[in-house]
Amino acid sequence: MADIVIAGAGVAGAAAALTAARAGARVLLLGPVADAAGRDKPGESLSASARAVLEAIGCADLLAAGPHRENRVTYSAWGLPALAQRHAAGHPEGNGFVLDRPAFEAALADAVTAAGIDWRREMALAAHATGGGWAVTLASGEEVQGAFLIDATGRSATLARHHARRFRADRLVACWAMLARSDVEVEPTAASLIEAVPTGWWYASLLPDERLSLAFFSDPDLLPRGISRDPALWRQMADETQFIRRWLESATFSIDAPPRLASAATTWLGPAGHMDPDTGLGWAAAGDAACGLDPLSSHGLATALWTGQRAALAGLAAVGGDPAPLAAYAQTLAGAVTDFLLQRSRIYGLERRWPDAPFWARRQRF
Structure with missing residues (x-):
């Protein structure tokens, strides 16, 4: 048993696996490779605070070795x-990075493999407590064990959603593309x-391969009907901006899909996270499973790394009989999360040009 x-x-799972393995624990990682190399996905900003976690999990050279650029x-x-x-x-932590996201995740996967971690490339569907730990059911129907x-x-x-309450502050949706x-x-x-x-x-950001990551964030009921099927609608929305439109035109980025x-x-x-005082069984959530933050923060990937590392450290202590680090986590x-919600309220509150527009009116009530 692991x-x-x-x-x-993904990013959080890899960080957790590397942290636990470096401490000498028996680790079982479950899930397919985060994404096949070359497959696009949103979320390419990595704040400078992530450097310390990457160093702690043995990936200090990952950013310098990859096709990434400093932001x-x-x-x-x-x-x-x-x-x-x-x-x-002017930032005390220095430059953040704009990542080649597939390359970044592939490098983390390579680090997991190089560490000799037991990695079953199957999805976990359910988990239940047993006498001595957790039994996790895989997509194949097989069960694996872990403390x-x-x-x-x-x-x-x-x-984790079966063991804690899920909270939601909004219904923000991202419409995104690589141009x-x-x-x-x-x-x-x-x-x-x-x-x-x-x-x-x-939001727009030049990627290391000189494509443009373009995203529009709004609420589902405010998006034009058919936006996910009609590139003309997408172009029209971009044309109604001031600075995004200028960048697209001057650099010849085209919206074709x-x-x-x-x-x-x-x-x-x-x-x-929680440890049952009677059974001694513990669990923790990491990455977006623990908290998914408004992309305005640009801290999603750094949070995934940090929570993965901290959840693993708390888990190691719990396995050793000490529940305090898990409670502290x-x-x-x-x-x-409380601090972030206050910060988010302050930042959205700075935009007061359209107080009666539904998107902004909803966020002025935070």
Whole structure:
């Protein structure tokens, strides 16, 4: 039986597995490879705070070795009809990164393999307590055993949602796409851009391969009907912006397909971990299973790494009979969510140009 069984092999799951393995624990990682190399997915911003976690899990060179770029400057039109410029040089932690997300996750997967971690590339469907631990049912129907359970299955929180309450602050949705240039001779600006509009806000960032990651965030009821099928609607929405439109036009980025949609809601689990005082069985959630934050924070990937590491450390202590680190982990995460909600309220409150627009009116009530 494994000391730690981890459901979900994404960023949080990999961080948890590497942390536990480096401590000498018997680790069982469950889940398919996060994404096949080359498959696009949203979420390419990595804040500078992630460096410490990457070093702690033995991946200090991962960023330097990969095809990533430092995010030195971000522009925003938020609260005013003009661009403000923020340089990373003024940030105490230094530059963050714009990732080649598939390459980043592939490198984490390689690190897991190199560490000799037992990795079953099957999805975990359910878990139940047994006399001496957890029995986790795989998609194949097989059961595997572990003394401590970590749920890193993403926003679905496939296993942990049965042991804690799921909270939701909003229903934010991301419409996103990766755009190529029609004229490759044009040199695009290596930057990120945020622009608020009456129905939500836009985000664009130049990727390391010089494509543009473009996303629009709004509430489901405010999106045009058919947006996920009609590229003309997507182009029309972008044309109604001021600064996003200029960037697309000047760098010849073309919208040739409809966007994909994904949940970007702020959600969290309470508590994010628990150890039964009678049975001694413990579990923890990590990554988006523990808390999925509004993308405005740009902390999603760093949070996934941190929660993966901390959940594993708490699990190791719980297996050794000490429940205190697990309780502290759950308490720290709850406090972090509270702080984030206050910060989110403050940032959304800075935009007061459209107080009667539903998107902004909903967020002024926070």
